[in-house]
Each structure stands twice: as C-alpha cells, then as structure tokens.
Amino acid sequence: MISKMKKYTFLVFHRDYDTFLTQLRDLGVVHITEKAAGLIEDNEELQAALQHEDELRHLLAQGAPDQLVQERTAVEERIAAAQEAAKQAAVWGDFDAERIQSLKEAGYTLRFFACSSKAFEEGWGIKVNEIGGKAYFVAVSEYSENSDYSELPVTEIPAPEKSEKQWLQEMEHLNGLLAAANARIEAWQKANLEDIKAQLVEARQQIDWQRVQLSTDKLADGALCLIEGFCPKDKEPALNEMLDSAQVYYEAEEPTKEDNTPIELKNNFYTRLFEPITRLYSLPNYAEIDPTPFFAPFFMLFFGLCLGDGGYGLVVLLAGIAVILKVPKLKEWGWLGVFMGITTMIVGILTGMFFGINLEEVAVLAPVKQYFITETNATVHFMGGAYHPMMVFAILIGIFQILFAMGFKVVKITLRDGFKYAAYDCAWLVALVTLIVWFALSGSLSPVGLYTIYGILGLCALFIMFYSNPDRKILLLNIGGGLWGTYNMVSGLLGDVLSYIRLFALGLAGGILGNVFNALALQAGGALPGWIGWLPTLLILVFGHTLNFALCLISSVVHPMRLTFVEFYKNAGFEGGGKEYKPFKK
Numbered sequence: 001m002i003s004k005m006k007k008y009t010f011l012v013f014h015r016d017y018d019t020f021l022t023q024l025r026d027l028g029v030v031h032i033t034e035k036a037a038g039l040i041e042d043n044e045e046l047q048a049a050l051q052h053e054d055e056l057r058h059l060l061a062q063g064a065p066d067q068l069v070q071e072r073t074a075v076e077e078r079i080a081a082a083q084e085a086a087k088q089a090a091v092w093g094d095f096d097a098e099r100i101q102s103l104k105e106a107g108y109t110l111r112f113f114a115c116s117s118k119a120f121e122e123g124w125g126i127k128v129n130e131i132g133g134k135a136y137f138v139a140v141s142e143y144s145e146n147s148d149y150s151e152l153p154v155t156e157i158p159a160p161e162k163s164e165k166q167w168l169q170e171m172e173h174l175n176g177l178l179a180a181a182n183a184r185i186e187a188w189q190k191a192n193l194e195d196i197k198a199q200l201v202e203a204r205q206q207i208d209w210q211r212v213q214l215s216t217d218k219l220a221d222g223a224l225c226l227i228e229g230f231c232p233k234d235k236e237p238a239l240n241e242m243l244d245s246a247q248v249y250y251e252a253e254e255p256t257k258e259d260n261t262p263i264e265l266k267n268n269f270y271t272r273l274f275e276p277i278t279r280l281y282s283l284p285n286y287a288e289i290d291p292t293p294f295f296a297p298f299f300m301l302f303f304g305l306c307l308g309d310g311g312y313g314l315v316v317l318l319a320g321i322a323v324i325l326k327v328p329k330l331k332e333w334g335w336l337g338v339f340m341g342i343t344t345m346i347v348g349i350l351t352g353m354f355f356g357i358n359l360e361e362v363a364v365l366a367p368v369k370q371y372f373i374t375e376t377n378a379t380v381h382f383m384g385g386a387y388h389p390m391m392v393f394a395i396l397i398g399i400f401q402i403l404f405a406m407g408f409k410v411v412k413i414t415l416r417d418g419f420k421y422a423a424y425d426c427a428w429l430v431a432l433v434t435l436i437v438w439f440a441l442s443g444s445l446s447p448v449g450l451y452t453i454y455g456i457l458g459l460c461a462l463f464i465m466f467y468s469n470p471d472r473k474i475l476l477l478n479i480g481g482g483l484w485g486t487y488n489m490v491s492g493l494l495g496d497v498l499s500y501i502r503l504f505a506l507g508l509a510g511g512i513l514g515n516v517f518n519a520l521a522l523q524a525g526g527a528l529p530g531w532i533g534w535l536p537t538l539l540i541l542v543f544g545h546t547l548n549f550a551l552c553l554i555s556s557v558v559h560p561m562r563l564t565f566v567e568f569y570k571n572a573g574f575e576g577g578g579k580e581y582k583p584f585k586k
Helices: 014-027 037-041 044-062 066-092 097-105 164-214 233-246 275-281 292-307 310-326 328-350 363-371 389-417 423-440 447-466 475-499 501-526 530-571
Strands: 005-013 108-116 126-131 134-142 154-157 217-219 224-232 249-253 380-382 385-387
Touching: 005 014, 005 233, 014 164, 014 224, 014 233, 044 164, 066 126, 066 134, 066 164, 097 108, 224 233, 233 249, 275 292, 275 530, 292 310, 292 328, 292 389, 292 501, 292 530, 310 328, 310 530, 380 389, 385 389, 389 423, 389 475, 389 501, 389 530, 423 447, 423 475, 447 475, 475 501, 475 530, 501 530
Parallel strands: none
Antiparallel strands: 005 224, 005 249, 108 134, 108 154, 126 134, 217 224, 380 385
16 A cells, blocks of 8 residues: 655754754655756766765775776686686697797797598698597698698697696686785775775765755745655654654645655555565556555466466475575565465466476376366366366456456546546446356346346446546547547457466466476486486486476566556556655665
C-alpha cells in the first residue's frame, strides 16, 4: 500500500533558518519539494559538490588512487603477455635466444614454421616438436633469400624472443612486482579507506543541504524563508511536536492532484519482497493503488509454472536459505527465493517432474502416479480437441488475472474519480464475466437464466457504446469511442490471453530438456565399464542440468515480469510515474 502523506509549508525567519534545517534533518521525516531541475542543477557550487562526490565514489569503487591502480594494471598486463609468450615458446623446447642472435650475426637466420604432421617432409628443415597434429620445424638459411617456402603448405611463425623457461623466470619477477603493487594498495586502503567513506557521507549530506537551500523561496527581501515538503501521516506527531517547540509557523494540508506527492510503499513482510519488481518498472503515482500486493501471488505462481521442475525448485529453495543465513544484507532476496522455490517444488511434484525425471515412470511411485497432473492422467477434451491440462490451466489463470486486473482498474478509478468514470470499464468487466458464465453453462441454462444473461449483456452494451467517456456531451463521439474501444478490447484481449500459454510451454520445454540430458548421461555411462562409466554420466548430468537450470531460471524471471508489466499493468490501467519518498535526513 501507499503511505498517506501530508503536505507541509514552513515559514521561517532567516536568522533561524539554518537551525530549523538542522532540526528538520535530525528528525528525518520530511521529503523536501525541490524546484525545477534546471534551477538547481545549474548552480555552480552544487555542481562542484556533485563532482567531488563522484570522485569519492570512484575512489571507493576502485579501492585506490588512479596511479596505484594503473601501476597494478600495467604489471597484470605484462604478466598476461608473458603467459601467452611462454605458451607460444613452449613448442620450441628449451633454447638459448643469445645463440640464435649469434647465428644471425654470423650470416645465418633461423626461420620457424608449423604445418600438418602428415604434410611435413624432412627436407624442409629440422622438426623440433609435434603437438596436436601439427609439426613445428626450423629452417636455417643465409640472409640471401635462397629458400622459398611460400608455395609450401606451411605457416611461418615469428621467431620467439625467449624460451619458455626464460618467460617463466620473467613471470616470477613480474609476480613479485604485482605482490608489491597489491601491498601498496592494501596499505593505502588501511590508511585512507575509512576516512574516504566518512568524506563521502559528509559530501552526500552537504549536497542534500545545498539542494534544500536552493529549493527555498526568499520572501520579504530575504527576511523570511519558505519551503514545502511532505511527511507520512504516521510520522506527523513527531514533526508537529518539533515544529511547535521550535515555534515555527507551518501549515499542513492534504495533497492535491497537482502536487507531485512522493511515494512510500508500506507493505507486510511477504508483499515487501516483491517491491523491487515494482520499482524495476515504475512506482505508482499518489492517486493510484499500490499494485504490489495484487500481482505478488501471480508472479510467484508464474515463476513456478515456468521453472516447472521440483528438483530445480529445491535448488532455488536451498539457495534462498543459504542467502538468508550467510548474507544478511540480501536476506529479503533470500526469502523471495524461498517462496519461489517452494512454489516451484509444488508445481514440479504435481506435474510429475524432478530433475528431468518423469515421476510417472518411476516404479516405486506407481501407486500414486494417477494423481500427477499430466496429459496421461487428465487430458482436457474441449471443442473437439484434447489438450494438456497445464496448458488449459495456464490459459484459465491468464483469463482470471486479466479479469482481476480489470476489476482492480474499476476500483482504482472509482476511489479516485467516482464511479461514473469507471462505468465503461465496469461494463466490459461484467460483460466478459457474463459471457464466460454463459459459455460454461450453455447446456444447462433455463429460459429465465438465458434472458437474464441477454439483459445483462444488453445493458453492458449500452454503457460501452454510449458512455465511453462521461465528459463527452456529443453522442456520436461517444459512439465512435465505444466502437474504437471495442476493437481494441477484442484484439488486445486475445493476444493477452495467448501470452499465458508460454507459462505451460516454458515449463514443458525445461522438463523435456532435462529428460534429454538424463538419457544422454545414462547412454554415455552405459557404453563404458562400470568402474569408469559413472564419470561421463556425472559430467553430463552436472553440465546439462546446470545449463538447463540457468536457461529455465532466466525465462522464469523474464516472462512473469512481462506478464506483470504488459498484460496485468495494461488491463489494470497502471499509470506510474511516482517519485520515491526520500526524507531530508542524516
């Protein structure tokens, strides 16, 4: 839910203003209304403070001054280059680079070549090594170009500067330099890091102070300072007590639609876990209803349907528990993983899938296999076709969420603007629900029930065609709006419902791919003796299920977000654009 706010206007004598701001900051409950961005961001003093803050953040991010970091980076690059050079020199064995130079000075040069082992001929040069189907050989020639290798199936390689042994010796020296560079950085961090953090806090507070100062209006030739802000209603008593004790003149009033009222989300433990998902898109504005509690259960269910494997759900559950126990700062993300993992485990067990194993085929589970929700046990026959039960469930849950979102929109508009502005959306909601009831009971409706449905649909049609906008006074405009709205509703609704089929498709694809990796692992292990066959089986299982789990996890996050931000938000009439509540505080 969105915390209710009160809008405050403060009028303070200029000599008392700094003291008042200090008290206001110490209390830390008022979100100050800033002026237009240009009036604040163009201030040179503030720009200098922001630049100083960026410099401190950059310093903390890299953990040392640029000079020390550059020194370490240069040594690391030299080590990487030496490693590559050692790898290239290794094929030539142990040689003396000075002897090669002395031969060159005597009028001879060594040319280094590589070719296919099968293509190599003894007359081309001295074969030094043979690795991976390639022969490496050296040709000795005078400076006069009397040996032409351009027409041979060989590749000339630049002469190595040093042997592998020499490169490894240089790497030892470079590793010593790297250790020294790291030691200098660690020493700097011990001496300066805490001070830099304190400077950053002070810089942030100074920036906030300057922003508040720049958002203050000077009245009566600068004698009075006027500033506006917002305070949550549950924190009003503490603020009023401070203002009364400081003898500050203030006014408190309800925010209007024109006020850009800040948003503070205040939810219970479960719903709060999904607030980061809400923030990814946009905070609701103050005139809306917080959608987080209403999409949270759907999102959790959609995640479970997309991942769809009880074993993968167990992994997510254990990972969530580990985060809760080991990383306190990410505890809420850990709890989110726990809820998602439990949901996935339930879906996976109900649909008979555990680490790609089809539980229907497990002999020990034969007494309960009829309870799994699979195509074998619960094929849905509908309109002359047979469908997988989970596909039907995905469509039904999609229809339910869309209707729920439309009801959410009706309630929101009614609370904000009055029912007459929600009548059009309410008519569509009632019409769709009535059509679904009619379709479901088409073979058992009495004449009275049938005429009742006709009457409800006719009344809804009147609202849809003639009351699409209550502010329009011209009938033809409302009829045109009704026709256009009907086209958008029919075309959009079909696409929205079909989007939910992917909940079934993604879960099915992950289960099939997991089953394929299981079969490959057993096939690979079965082709080898028992004492070694377990190794390829284990490798394929670990690699295959890790890859499949990663792919399924991505789709299990992305697609529920899409259904939330597109289908649910669109049908719920979500507007967004809310600005987060950030009180002026230390």
